[in-house]
Amino acid sequence: MSVPEPLVSFRRVQKTYDGELLVVKDLNLDIRRGEFLTMLGPSGSGKTTSLMMLAGFEVPTHGEITLAGQSLRDTPPHKRDIGVVFQNYALFPHMTVEENVAFPLAVRRIGKAEQKTRVARALDVVKLGALGSRRPGQLSGGQQQRVALARALVFEPKLVLMDEPLGALDKQLREHMQIEIKHIHDNLGLTVVYVTHDQGEALTMSDRIAVFHEGVVQQLDTPQGLYEQPQNSFVANFIGENNMLGGTLEGVDAGSCRVRLDDGTLIEARSGCANDAGRRVSLSLRPEKIDIEPQGEIANRLRATVKETIYHGDHMRVRLDVLGNDDFTVKMRYRANRVVPKPGDTLSIGFAARDCLALDAPH
Numbered sequence: 001m002s003v004p005e006p007l008v009s010f011r012r013v014q015k016t017y018d019g020e021l022l023v024v025k026d027l028n029l030d031i032r033r034g035e036f037l038t039m040l041g042p043s044g045s046g047k048t049t050s051l052m053m054l055a056g057f058e059v060p061t062h063g064e065i066t067l068a069g070q071s072l073r074d075t076p077p078h079k080r081d082i083g084v085v086f087q088n089y090a091l092f093p094h095m096t097v098e099e100n101v102a103f104p105l106a107v108r109r110i111g112k113a114e115q116k117t118r119v120a121r122a123l124d125v126v127k128l129g130a131l132g133s134r135r136p137g138q139l140s141g142g143q144q145q146r147v148a149l150a151r152a153l154v155f156e157p158k159l160v161l162m163d164e165p166l167g168a169l170d171k172q173l174r175e176h177m178q179i180e181i182k183h184i185h186d187n188l189g190l191t192v193v194y195v196t197h198d199q200g201e202a203l204t205m206s207d208r209i210a211v212f213h214e215g216v217v218q219q220l221d222t223p224q225g226l227y228e229q230p231q232n233s234f235v236a237n238f239i240g241e242n243n244m245l246g247g248t249l250e251g252v253d254a255g256s257c258r259v260r261l262d263d264g265t266l267i268e269a270r271s272g273c274a275n276d277a278g279r280r281v282s283l284s285l286r287p288e289k290i291d292i293e294p295q296g297e298i299a300n301r302l303r304a305t306v307k308e309t310i311y312h313g314d315h316m317r318v319r320l321d322v323l324g325n326d327d328f329t330v331k332m333r334y335r336a337n338r339v340v341p342k343p344g345d346t347l348s349i350g351f352a353a354r355d356c357l358a359l360d361a362p363h
Ligand code: ADP
Pocket: 017, 018, 023, 041, 042, 043, 044, 045, 046, 047, 048, 049, 050
């Protein structure tokens, strides 16, 4: 079976603004037709720059971007057939909602009657059908963002780019809009490239996520793949909650390995690192995979001192000092007759080899 051609391809794309520092280093990324792909990473990691090169508002210093197999090199932004939504949605304040949404159609010289039909349809999609004659100043932040979304959808682009579109909204509205945008994506069969620094948002919405760090994609994977098989310590720390312990690799066989911690303890771990003994690695341990005072056989045990306990209803978070990492967190589920640790206690923690992943430093 042949692999379908990607809708978008970044090929060896680099970008520098000052002629020295590469803020996008060597971007190779295929975006599939119909997928919801998120560029996720901390501030300054090159997400917006990558999106702006795809939209046509920035020019790659090196490399090429293709859309449906065609190079975009000589195509100006308004001829790319790409809808764009930014965080500062920049609606025209003196125009009504309908006029704002009609704007891309007017630019494209679409007839008035056709404009009316399409604007009504786009406002319907974002559930603003009744507010077409208002001005932006008469709308809430969430409603204004819906207008921006309708304006990006109105000319029925195959590809929609969104850069932190929900950043200005409060938490509840943001979570609501995440679901709505996802539904619009599914219902219209759009391809969406979405930028956020919020890993929860990325996990909720995306088919695949490209994790950015210092201008380099560290991993491109499904949400589950990123959480369960992070490819390096940056991804493990950025996606979900994570504890790290440093050590030296002693031996690798068939996916498992042994890591010597700095106090001499030998840990049995799953191997997610390069296979040469003597290299420094980070052990990644998720808070929900660690047992406090484990009973019976368990591959790994370490001593810990309790720093703090925090009640969370269905579970308790216990912050520990483990080998000098004093921000080591364990999520403890309640069980009957269980002694609750308190600050100052020393206790043992345990974890299985499969729940402890040895990782390299980021690329
Ligand atoms: P992100 O969206 O991940 O926060 P950006 O792509 O906006 O990252 O920025 C990447 C780097 O490029 C940052 O160091 C930023 O300061 C720099 N940068 C972004 N835009 C410009 C610009 N127009 N001129 C100069 N430097 C810029």
